[in-house]
Amino acid sequence: MHFTSETSSNGVIERNFILDEITGVLWSPASGTVGAPLLLSGHSGGMHKKAPVVASALHCVTTYGFTVAAIDAPGHGDRPRNLQDQRWAEAIHRARAAVEPIAPIVIDYNMSLAERAVPEWQATLDALQALPEIGVDASIGYGGVNLGVVTGLMLTSVESRIAAVGFGGVYVHDALLEAARKITVPLEYRIPWDEDEIDHSSAVALFDAFASREKTLHAHPGRHNQVPEYERDSSAWFFARHLGRAADTASN
Template sequence: MTTSLQFISTATTNGVLEREFILGDVHGMLWSPVAVDQAPLVLLGHGGGRDSKAAPMVGRARMLTAAGFHAVSIDAPGHGDRPRTALDERETVAMQHAMEIGEPVGPIVVPYNLHLAERAVPEWQATLDALEQLPGIKGPFGYFGLNMGTAIGIPLVATDPRITAAVFGVFWYDETLAEHARRITVPVEFALQWDDQHIPRQSAMALFDAFASPQKSLHANAGAHKEVPRFEVDSMVRFFTRHLL
């Protein structure tokens, strides 16, 4: 894909420079602290059904910029305004149907998210290639992503040595994903929901166990699948402050 990044809108809010960009057919958002000349960059992977401008992405990005980081998020394939393939449509319908009738969604979500990762990892790398050329952005780089953001983020971090710290969580164990995790040795923080109605805790714990990182921590919180506490974002910011600043 092309590496020519173009900004299509710019705004400044409460000391944060917010820039929307396109890179080929990929849309994304870049948040930067106005008062900082040089800062590390954190990549934010969104969850399924969301996009780079979703409220959780904006909130996390603003917390990171307040701590002195740049933050970037891009729309995953088939998300936001990006066109959906026939497979995207079919898998989305199947997932929604399984949830409606109470069947396990893991057998649908896991292979589909891994398929999205195959498409998204090169896009993330091209985005990082382009952003490295901008003034004010310097390494090291971090990655944060839960749910689908974990399915995409694990193979990305395993592949790209520029990413030196990562936060994952709320996803199933899968042997293909575990093979990527076994190649990751950078510091890792991993969140799981103890009462997740979709992901058995043993499955999530097995994925955490697969990481080869000598520095890794498991954050287990009570609550259902979508009830990850907001204070885990505070923990994410502290984690990147330790390892990137």
């Protein structure tokens, strides 16, 4: 892992990094991170590692002292898009322009991206745990929306290091239901109620498929990129409770 830049603002240190072909960012509290939980943050399709929805994870840094890491999905952000990905993206734009359903295209595209992103996240996690300020004992969570949910589902179903997950809206299909049945860690799942292209009943079915003993379903007005502040507070508290910083905060 090679850090390419470092800036500091409002008590948060931001470091951009490169790991092989993976481009990412690491946010940490300026006050120090030894023993801090690590939150992995997955962005939505068509966005990038510093998208506003990802940046909302900074609440965990400023409020609970977490370290937060995000990487660009293949063909997103600072990473070049291959020919097949470009074809999928163009097909989505054509369908939207023609007011046609985009779900079938997005599902195939996101699954392809997630299959490539899972080993990249695992390699990133290996590199992060090798950093002395994080280490192998840091508790780890994953949060994501849209494409970030697909990647997070596939990752968590095969990655035992992840101890809690928080997901937003996503197009539901059989592969996601199958992955959800393998996940037993605590879960907070949000449905953006006004997301026209996401079916409510399918979203509830995905929530039901999770094998987690502790899981909570939230529905909020707006779209997946319009998360209310109180939901961000809830998400941060959820991760703090399950990854080890809630007690520290409550005692201050």
